[in-house]
Amino acid sequence: RERQAYVSRDLQEVISGIDTVKSHAAEDREVHRVSGTLRNMVDARIRNTMLSAFSEYFRIGTMSLMLIAVIWFGGNEVLAGAMTVGDFVAFAVYIMTFAPTVNTFFAFPVVMQPALTSAARLRELFAMQGEPGALAGAGGIVPGTVQGRIEFSGVWFGYSEDAPVLRDARFVIRPGEAVAVVGRTGAGKTTLINLILRAFAPKKGTITLDWRDLSTLDPRWLRRQISIVSQDLFLFHTTIEENIRYSRPDATIEEVVEAAQKAQIHDDILRLPDGYRTVVGERGTRLSVGQRQRIAIARAFLKDAPILILDEPTSALDLQTEDLIGQTLRALVRDRTTILISHRPSLLELADRVLAIEDGQVRECRGSGAASCLPPGCPPSPDLFMGCGDAPLWHGA
Ligand SMILES: Nc1ncnc2c1ncn2[C@@H]1O[C@H](COP(=O)(O)OP(=O)(O)O)[C@@H](O)[C@H]1O
Ligand SMILES: [Mg+2]
Structure with a gap:
């Protein structure tokens, strides 16, 4: 349960810091970090369940393996550049949307519920990237030098x-x-x-x-x-x-x-x-x-x-x-x-x-x-516009 809190803390952090994450081009790193925490959570659950009952362990183990497989496979694809972060998240969400069916089948809805929520939130997070025309897929020219014009x-x-x-x-x-x-x-x-x-x-x-x-x-x-x-x-x-x-x-x-x-x-x-x-x-x-x-x-x-x-x-x-x-x-x-x-x-x-x-x-x-x-007659002050009223800016220019 505590690890579950870690997952949501990580996600919350990524969401509130999204500008920071994006401006440092760190989306991949964050997905990795969050899925790492997610994996830790699943691992901990596996251990607990082992202690209580082997059959339960088997069921959760199956679910967890699925989840880990998704994260491992998707994470590697993303790192290899074969899959975009968006695709990965979409993929994870599909799997996790499908998972409750399996869960009901096992009559044991344990692992997937928090993961589902997390995945949905992750998807929400990366959907924000989709401003039209702004970042249509990665790729593009990578110039060798920058003058800065x-x-x-x-x-x-x-x-x-x-x-x-x-x-x-x-x-x-x-x-x-x-x-x-x-x-x-x-x-x-x-x-x-x-x-x-x-x-x-x-x-x-x-x-x-x-x-x-x-x-x-x-x-x-x-x-x-x-x-x-x-x-x-x-x-x-x-x-x-x-x-x-x-x-x-x-x-x-x-x-x-x-x-x-x-x-x-x-x-x-x-x-x-x-x-x-x-x-x-x-x-x-x-x-x-x-x-x-x-x-x-x-x-x-x-x-x-x-x-x-x-x-x-x-x-x-x-x-x-x-x-x-x-x-x-x-x-x-x-x-x-x-x-x-x-x-x-x-x-x-x-x-x-x-x-x-x-x-x-x-x-x-x-x-x-x-x-x-400034418009004429604006007094000098610690804030440029203090006391300037609504007069147009370049009157005296
Ligand atoms: N994400 C946004 N969605 C919709 N409107 C926005 C958004 N960001 C800024 N605006 C609007 O665009 C205008 C310019 O905002 P902004 O560039 O933040 O102004 P400044 O930085 O000069 O104070 C404002 O009217 C603001 O309300
Ligand atoms: Mg501003």
Whole structure:
């Protein structure tokens, strides 16, 4: 029963951390982890039953073997690349939908019920990947190098037909450049990022990376080229070390520590009861938002991807903590193509140029600094738009 709880905890974690899982192209790893826990649960049940009665053991054993066969066979297929994760889950669900019939036959509905629920939830989870046109199957071009030039040409996008979020967005981000994107809440800043990550596909127009249409690129490869630090980091229920390593599973402990040092979280980690081995996340030691944010930055340092996306990385922080984070971000931004979404003038200083989104269109703010995007008469403040009313953004531009 306790192991059953582990399964649902793992699944819950994968579901709430789905953005993290997907942005690290870690779906396979997660399916493996969850099926591992599932298998442990089944194993434990087999052992208990053996003690009570051999005939019962035989029945459950049959069921469990089926389940293990499914996981083993499917898992290997997925690893070998012969089957997609989606196919595997669908396959597992079919088997498990069929299984209760067998179960009734044995008049012993033990093992399959929780597995059924888990499988249904897994399927739900991976069905979320199926945004139209976004990730139509794996595969695609895997370029050898990345310059980091990103171009939107005539991009139209909306989550529904009648409410376009981007209307004919066109702009270029040059390799190695740091570009800030500003705009009021709901203007479409995060949407822009989602399109770059191919979480969604444009309705019209194209987005290119180094002159190649994103839709021709291998999505997993694409996500390996991009690090994201957003408002609040999702932590898995595991050690700090593993949480940092999530962005690069083959990293050594030395590399993890180095990334933590760069992100200025190393000293905080050493102060925790078990240092890097401290278990955090849902039931572990709680970290402050500022600490979690620096773990996210450590992940990005470790991943060392050529493209960096910062989506309001300090909006959950107070001004002092923001100052500290700002310093560590400066090092991260250097030498990378960076898209920085923020309203905080102190952070916007990291950007070479500022783009503003309004009414679905993206325009460059002329003049120097983020303030040049603002309507005239906006007082300087810790938040760009504080006290600006609803006046259009590029009046003075
Ligand atoms: N997954 C979604 N489904 C439907 N509508 C969405 C979704 N995400 C964002 N939106 C809508 O799209 C618009 C732009 O949102 P978003 O890009 O998150 O804005 P910003 O990041 O600039 O605050 C908003 O009107 C928002 O309600
Ligand atoms: Mg947003």
